Amino acid sequence: MPTALPAATSVNEPPLDPALLSQIESALADFLAAQDLPSNLRAACLHAVLAGGKRLRPILVLESALAAGGSVGDAMPAAIAIELVHAFSLVHDDLPALDNDTMRRGKPTCHVAFGEAMAILAGDCLLALAPVAAASAKHHAAEIQRELMSGTVRMIAGQVYDTLQGFPEGLPPARQVELVHHNKTGALLEASCRMGALAANAQHGALEGLTRFGKATGLMFQIVDDLIDATQTAEHAGKATGKDADLGKLTYPGIHGLEGSRAEIQRLRGEAESGLASLGSRGDRLRALLDFLATRTK
Amino acid sequence: MPTALPAATSVNEPPLDPALLSQIESALADFLAAQDLPSNLRAACLHAVLAGGKRLRPILVLESALAAGGSVGDAMPAAIAIELVHAFSLVHDDLPALDNDTMRRGKPTCHVAFGEAMAILAGDCLLALAPVAAASAKHHAAEIQRELMSGTVRMIAGQVYDTLQGFPEGLPPARQVELVHHNKTGALLEASCRMGALAANAQHGALEGLTRFGKATGLMFQIVDDLIDATQTAEHAGKATGKDADLGKLTYPGIHGLEGSRAEIQRLRGEAESGLASLGSRGDRLRALLDFLATRTK
DSSP states (O other): OOOOOOOOSSTTSOOOOHHHHHHHHHHHHHHHHTSOOOHHHHHHHHHHHSSOOOOHHHHHHHHHHHHTTOOHHHHHHHHHHHHHHHHHHHHHHTSTTTTOOOEETTEEOHHHHHOHHHHHHHHHHHHHHHHHHHTTOSSSHHHHHHHHHHHHHHHHHHHHHHHHOOOOTTOOHHHHHHHHHIIIIIHHHHHHHHHHHHHTTOOHHHHHHHHHHHHHHHHHHHHHHHHHHHHSOHHHHTSOOSHHHHTTOOOHHHHHHHHHHHHHHHHHHHHHHHHHGGGGGGGHHHHHHHHHHHHOOO | OOOOOOOOSSTTSOOOOHHHHHHHHHHHHHHHHTSOOOHHHHHHHHHHHSSOOOOHHHHHHHHHHHHTTOOHHHHHHHHHHHHHHHHHHHHHHTSTTTTOOOEETTEEOHHHHHOHHHHHHHHHHHHHHHHHHHTTOSSSHHHHHHHHHHHHHHHHHHHHHHHHOOOOTTOOHHHHHHHHHIIIIIHHHHHHHHHHHHHTTOOHHHHHHHHHHHHHHHHHHHHHHHHHHHHSOHHHHTSOOSHHHHTTOOOHHHHHHHHHHHHHHHHHHHHHHHHHGGGGGGGHHHHHHHHHHHHOOO
16 A cells, blocks of 8 residues: 655645656656667657656556556556657647747757757657557556557647637537547546556456546646636746636636636545545545645646 | 459559458548547548558558458458558658648648648647557557557658658768668558558467568668659659659668669568568468569659
8 A cells, every 4th residue: 555645845746756756757768768769859859758847647647556556567657658648749739830839847848959840750759659658568558558549639639629629510618618628638637547547457446436536637637727827926827827818718717717617626626536435545645636736826 | 361462454553452442441431430539630630541542551461461361350450550650650741840742642731731730730649549549459459559659669760860860870871771761661561561460360480471571571662762763754753753862862772873772672572572481372462562562663
């Protein structure tokens, strides 16, 4: 059974196990070092993957596996696979034809540092490497790869809905924002939890519970993001805020208001907690993570 | 045992089984129709996948499976998976930041028809869908997915070598062109044959033989392409020729001359044939395909 997580010292410091985080960093670096790649492509991939970041998705994979009675070792292939997908998505989203962002985490984005052609190819390479990493899973490797890539397709669909439309005809805005959020952010967070459970060879009940937890947590995560964007000063949120509204993007607070958004966050938090019920105290570390994700202010 | 293929009526008409081709077209259309995608993303994916093309890679998957004693049905998930990867690679290679091509097979390329943002995302989507398709394979699904994505990584590496360099320091040009060809074109053709063998649950000897066939055929295919580019008139080759030399690209004839290239094609053809030896008459259709690929002039 996993030990308790260190208590968060502030509302914006996630309660993460530093040992797990350092294992993730090593596994990512080792996996990329083992690939036979052109030197410039390798440099661009390393720039994208080892540039910091919260590692929320691999943490969810590992914590879900632990909660289901599995081991970190068995779940690590799935954990690094999902982070490779996340890194790919950031590289491509930053491209000039998409969000056209030049800085990320205080460093130049991939296309600024390596050129647009390389950023496209490095993103492609990270996406293709992800199922290669997942293929090493001891249990349910094919199912984990399918889960990973189905979640990735949904994430891409969410990015299309968010920036290029393509909604079913006549869909009301409240359903549109739900479709964007469930796909763009929710899909990979839900997939993280399911992949962890599969890697742990979890029994049906635990897989169902972690799926419910992941789905509710994923949607909640994005509504919290929207709320931060709508209410915080730029300094507090650590990035430009009010950007969504300026861009005319669909947001949860824009449709349901601030109070409606806060109520939905609480509802989803309860839903996520109920998914953990059957895990008993093995779910404690995921509960702590959920508390952080529900209350963070940046 | 597969029946004999129809005889090719000209050196440039591949000896393909029309029934297999029509099964591939249906399977691709059915798979894409079953995906839950935004309407505009679906249209861009269909534009990229159902725009014609020789379907050489899925044909190699299916013919390899048949040669190894398997069935078309068991190999179809792998066949459509590899064609999705091929379609992804064309969409991204055509992008303005890469080859900047505006027409393909007589139709506007994806980014011309749907915009650059959509072309990036549609390529990503096709790449992510490929292992989802392959996950339905009855035998060795995880291994087929790994083969597919490892081949894809090598193809991307080959594109980087070809257009952005990144070679190991001091590598002589003759080795550079081999690295480009083995990766950029050879990797997916070799993977096609291996995936077919795995899908057929082939015995070790057949898998080894088909791997040898696929590796030699893949490299030969690209040298034939180079030779056509270097020697044919534009009208005969069906596309602009001499383009490689104009771009200063590394080509096999550019380094080894026309005679050296022809000799290497014959050597690789023999190597590919020897890979089929242990399959006896079950390898006949792959032999016919090899003859076509070695002698085509466009």
